[in-house]
Amino acid sequence: MKLIAIAIFTVLLAMPAVATAQTAKPHDIEDFIREDKFREVAVSPLGTYVAAAVPVGDKTVLVVLKTGESKPLTQVDVEGKRSHVAGISWVSDTRLVYYIAIRDQLDERPVPTGEMWAINADGSKPVQLGGWKPDNAGISGRSVSKEPVGMGIINTLDDSDKYVIAAVYRSGSNYTTAERVDVMTGTRLRLAQAPIMFASFLADNRGTPRFAWGARIDGFQEVFYRDPQSEDWKQINEEKVSGKEMWPVGFSADDKTAYIFSEESNGPDGVYAYDTATGAMKLLFRDALAEPSGAINAIGKRHVIGVFYAGAKPRYEYFDPESGDAKAHRAVQRGFASQVMVAENYTTAKNEVLLRVFADREPGGYYVMNVVTRKVAPMMFRADWVDPSRLAQTSDLSFKARDGRTIPTLLTLPPGSDGKNLPMVVHPHGGPFGIVDSWGFDPTVQVLASHGYAVLQVNYRGSGGFGREHEMSGHKQWGLAMQDDLTDATHWAISEGFADRNRICIFGASYGGYAALMGVAKEPELYRCAIGQVGVYDLAKFKSDDAMRGDFFRRYHEEATNNGDLGPVSPARLASKIKVPVFLTTGKEDARVPYQHTEIMEAALKKAGVPVETLYFKSEGHGIYKLEHRRQFYAQLLTFLQKHIGGRAPVVLATPAK
Numbered sequence: 001m002k003l004i005a006i007a008i009f010t011v012l013l014a015m016p017a018v019a020t021a022q023t024a025k026p027h028d029i030e031d032f033i034r035e036d037k038f039r040e041v042a043v044s045p046l047g048t049y050v051a052a053a054v055p056v057g058d059k060t061v062l063v064v065l066k067t068g069e070s071k072p073l074t075q076v077d078v079e080g081k082r083s084h085v086a087g088i089s090w091v092s093d094t095r096l097v098y099y100i101a102i103r104d105q106l107d108e109r110p111v112p113t114g115e116m117w118a119i120n121a122d123g124s125k126p127v128q129l130g131g132w133k134p135d136n137a138g139i140s141g142r143s144v145s146k147e148p149v150g151m152g153i154i155n156t157l158d159d160s161d162k163y164v165i166a167a168v169y170r171s172g173s174n175y176t177t178a179e180r181v182d183v184m185t186g187t188r189l190r191l192a193q194a195p196i197m198f199a200s201f202l203a204d205n206r207g208t209p210r211f212a213w214g215a216r217i218d219g220f221q222e223v224f225y226r227d228p229q230s231e232d233w234k235q236i237n238e239e240k241v242s243g244k245e246m247w248p249v250g251f252s253a254d255d256k257t258a259y260i261f262s263e264e265s266n267g268p269d270g271v272y273a274y275d276t277a278t279g280a281m282k283l284l285f286r287d288a289l290a291e292p293s294g295a296i297n298a299i300g301k302r303h304v305i306g307v308f309y310a311g312a313k314p315r316y317e318y319f320d321p322e323s324g325d326a327k328a329h330r331a332v333q334r335g336f337a338s339q340v341m342v343a344e345n346y347t348t349a350k351n352e353v354l355l356r357v358f359a360d361r362e363p364g365g366y367y368v369m370n371v372v373t374r375k376v377a378p379m380m381f382r383a384d385w386v387d388p389s390r391l392a393q394t395s396d397l398s399f400k401a402r403d404g405r406t407i408p409t410l411l412t413l414p415p416g417s418d419g420k421n422l423p424m425v426v427h428p429h430g431g432p433f434g435i436v437d438s439w440g441f442d443p444t445v446q447v448l449a450s451h452g453y454a455v456l457q458v459n460y461r462g463s464g465g466f467g468r469e470h471e472m473s474g475h476k477q478w479g480l481a482m483q484d485d486l487t488d489a490t491h492w493a494i495s496e497g498f499a500d501r502n503r504i505c506i507f508g509a510s511y512g513g514y515a516a517l518m519g520v521a522k523e524p525e526l527y528r529c530a531i532g533q534v535g536v537y538d539l540a541k542f543k544s545d546d547a548m549r550g551d552f553f554r555r556y557h558e559e560a561t562n563n564g565d566l567g568p569v570s571p572a573r574l575a576s577k578i579k580v581p582v583f584l585t586t587g588k589e590d591a592r593v594p595y596q597h598t599e600i601m602e603a604a605l606k607k608a609g610v611p612v613e614t615l616y617f618k619s620e621g622h623g624i625y626k627l628e629h630r631r632q633f634y635a636q637l638l639t640f641l642q643k644h645i646g647g648r649a650p651v652v653l654a655t656p657a658k
Contacts, residue, residue, distance in 0.1 A: 027390060027450045028651045029638070032443040033630040036382040039084075041366055043354060046093040047347035049073070049121045053085040053098075058625070060084035060110075062098055064121050074123035084110040089153055090345075091183050092161030094121050097129065097153065103625060114150020114169055118183040127186050130168065154178060155207040158302070165191070165207050167200065174198055178209040195233040196222045202248045204228075204255040205302045210276075211248040211258065221245045225258075225276070236279065237262075244468070248274075249295040250304030252319075259284075259304050259319070261292060263468040271307050273319070285317045289398065289408060291465050292317075293340075293438070298325035299332060300346035300353040300371050311396045311439045312360070314340045332369065335376060340440075346371075354379070360394035360412075363441045390415055392449035396439050399492040401461075405473070407485050408466055410437050410457040411498065414449045422454040423645040424499035426490055426519070426527075429457065430510030432482065433474060436465030451638050452647040456493050460485035478539065479518050479569030486515060487523055503645035507531035507637070510593060510622065517571035517582070517601065524579040529644040531583045531637060534622050536593050537601040538573070539566035572597075575604035581611040583640045585633060587620030613640060 035055040042051050051064045062085045064074040078085060078100055086101035097118045101110035115131030130151030150169040157163055162184060168177045174197035179188040192209045194201065199214035212233065213223040223237040223246045237246045244263040251258050258274040260281070270286040285292070285307060293310040296318070297303065305325045306318035316333060318326035333341050336357055344354040344366070355367040355376065365381035394412045401407050413419045425448050429437045437457040445455045459466060460482050462474020474482050486506070493499040506519040506527050513535020520530040536542050543566070567573040582605055586598040595616065605612040615636055617629050624630050638650040 027386060027446070029447060029631060029634045031383075031386050032447045032450075033627060033634065034383070034385070035627070036363065037384070038380070038382060039086075040088055041344075041354070041380070042088040042090055042096070043345060043347055043352075044090045044093045044096070044121065045347060046349040047352060048093050049090075051088045051090070051096055051098075051121075053088060060086070062088070062119075064096075064123070066121075073121060074119070076119065076123065076126075086110055086112055089156050089164075091118070091156055091164055095119070095161070095183055096121065097164065097183060099152070100131070103621075112152070114152070116151040116153075116166070118186075125184065127184065129181055129183065129186050130166070151181070154201050154209065155203040157207045159206075165203055165209065176201070176212075176214070178203075178212075192226065192231070195224050195235075202250070202258075204251045205253070206255065210251075210255075213246065213248070216240075223248070225274075225279075227276075234279075236274070250297070250302075253298070253301070253303040253325075259295065259307075266467070266469045268467040271317075284319060289406065289466060291467065294342075296329060297343055299328055299343040299369070301325070305329065308340065310340050312394065314338075328374075331374065332376065358440055359388075360439060360441060361388040361391040363443075391446055392455075394439055394442075394445070399489060401485050401488045403481075405461065405470075405485075407461070407489060408459040408463075409489055410439060410455075410459075411493070412442075412445050412449050412455040412457075413498070414452050414454065417452075417454075419454075420497050421500045422498060423452060423503035423641075423647050424454040424456060424493060424505075425641065426456045426458070426486060426493075426504065426506040428460065428486055428506070428508040428512040428515040429463070430508065430512045431464075432460075432462045432478075432511040432515075434464035434471055436463050438465065447634055447638070448641075450648075451641075451650065453641065453645075454493070454498055456489060456499075458486055458489040460489075478514070479522070483515060483518050483522060486519055487526065490523075490526055503528060505529040505531065505641055505645050507533075509533035509535070511536065513537075514571065517578070518569070518574075520580050520582070521571055521574035521577045524577060527580060529581045529583070529640065530578075531640065532571075532585075532598070532601070533624075533633075534586050534590055534593050535571075535584070535597060535601070537571045537597045539570045541597065541600070542593070572600045572604045575601070575608040575610060578605065578608065578610050581613070581640075581644055583613045583615075583637065585615040585617075585624075585636075587617045587622065587624070589619060589621045592622040 038052045038054050040053040049064055049066055053060050054063050062076040063072050065072050084101045085098050087099040090096045099112055100115040101112045103110040116129045118129055119126045130149045148171040151166045153164050153166050155165040163180050166181045168179050176194045176199040177190050178192045178201050179190050181188050194212040196214040199212045201209045202211040203209050208228050210226055215221055220240040224233040225236050226233050239245050243265055247261045249259050256276055260272045260274050261269050262272050263269050268287050269291040271284045272281045273284055274281050290309055292307040295304045296306040296308055298305045309315040339357045339359040342356045344356050346353045351370055351372045353369050353371055355369055358364045363383040366379040367376050368379045369376045392412045392415050394410050397411055398406050398408045429435050437459055448455050462482050464471055494501045504527050506516045508516045513532035516530045516532045520527050584598050586595045588595045602612055602614055624633050635650045641647050642649050
């Protein structure tokens with residue numbers, strides 16, 4: 001397995017990706033904005049080949065190499081600007097499938113398109129299995145031979161080297177089907193049709209589709225179970241009646257028990273066991289504050305054995321703590337005490353499994369473990385130029401808001417500091433609804449911390465990750481209780497001694513940009529500056545923007561904002577109340593929040609005599625994607641912060657030769 005690591009590293013270092021030499025201590029901008037060496041890695045079932053999704057310029061390509069060899073066996077580019085290989089799954093030891101994603105002007109990260117391809121390890125016999133354009137797949141039992149479809153794998157079938165089970169989404173139809181797909185020819189056989197629109201499927205360990213869930217036209221979720229004998233769908237949850245959404249996440253080894261995450265009327269989600277024979281549901285776990293971060297699979301196996309809660313002290317809850325699978329997982333996890341460990345895939349010939357790890361100070365890496373000897377060795381890391389020992393640690397904390405609500409927060413302190421009376425950046429997340437600031441590696445937070453700033457991330461009401469009631473309590477509270485949570489968090493950080501009350505700035509993107517400008521409008525004495533990135537600043541305009549004209553966005557906006565006049569909660573209408581310097585940035589290709597919001601805010605600030613800096617990117621959308629643009633943004637951001645609240649000046653490297 002060491003040969004795999006050597007070969008992968010050789011290939012990645014040879015790739016024409018943008019890179020620079022390591023900077024001197026401490027870490028600087030370039031360390032955190034460079035592209036990762038890879039985004040995903042998968043080993044073939046017998047360990048013969050390794051496939052990786054590797055960033056190259058504004059794309060992500062597929063690279064396949066044979067174990068022990070340094071020269072790529074196959075390199076597959078993807079058609080189209082800003083196209084990315086977004087997922088890799090081996091079907092046999094010689095054939096794999098991969099997905100395509102596109103980064104458009106709506107989102108900062110690539111979004112899957114539904115396009116899926118199969119290819120041999122040596123690059124031969126490529127077949128388009130699905131995509132939003134006609135393909136050549138034949139559909140068993142139907143006369144149509146060409147059809148625009150999107151696809152996503154449900155199960156790769158351990159007992160087959162030829163077939164996978166996939167969810168198939170058809171243009172013009174809201175009903176998803178589960179189909180067996182021949183990865184050599186693209187031929188499909190329909191196995192089941194979901195009884196609900198826009199459905200997702202969960203298959204059991206043998207690949208049989210057993211659960212389907214999705215949304216009705218009114219937006220309410222329904223969940224159905226399908227008995228493999230009768231093949232009839234039975235509704236097990238209707239959100240409009242129960243007030244809960246549910247997500248099946250996996251099965252026990254014998255497929256007799258399914259495990260489901262379920263919302264509760266108050267507090268975080270619960271984890272339930274569903275008896276597939278009787279339909280009985282039993283509560284297994286429920287944390288006092290946080291929702292589970294994910295399910296735990298038995299090492300090297302498909303079935304689920306528990307759930308984990310990510311945080312400064314990652315916690316694991318096992319369904320049967322005394323089972324052999326739980327003991328094996330616990331023994332391995334002890335070696336990664338401060339990291340979250342996820343078992344990725346299993347190579348049967350060599351008895352080896354890949355372990356993926358991540359943490360607040362680890363961007364993500366892979367280890368290889370022999371399941372017989374349990375020996376673990378490092379394999380490769382996404383950003384091996386950063387030194388985890390010199391990165392900032394993130395703590396998960398909480399405080400009481402003015403109305404008594406518990407508000408979860410993340411606090412990151414600069415490396416080497418005593419954690420007292422620091423210049424601080426309050427960094428609200430975007431979204432806002434259902435989005436959560438989770439414990440883990442965050443490049444923006446590390447950039448700020450490495451330059452001397454404490455960073456406070458607040459999961460204000462409306463955020464996800466802490467239960468349905470916490471999220472719903474933010475509806476119609478833009479600029480009101482949601483904003484008060486940020487204010488209360490800032491006062492809490494001051495009272496706890498983390499922040500110097502005279503050196504605090506607020507910075508966010510999208511909704512976070514809105515919150516930053518509302519923060520300095522509502523609390524002109526609390527912050528010394530504000531930074532808004534791709535922010536919403538005029539809610540009346542936001543309501544009428546092109547992106548808002550669909551029924552979904554209209555309903556969203558009605559729930560998002562307060563009733564009546566939007567002026568009192570629109571930063572652009574409150575510029576006269578802002579008394580501190582502001583930095584605004586946006587992309588002129590942004591389709592989510594059009595750049596005119598920034599122009600309106602800029603004009604209002606100038607009219608009110610407020611100092612304002614701006615940075616407009618002609619070729620960026622709802623986020624900053626190009627390396628040179630990220631470098632320019634962070635350099636201006638850090639210079640702005642140093643000027644107004646102190647901190648370390650940025651060192652900006654010259655643009656590397658291309």
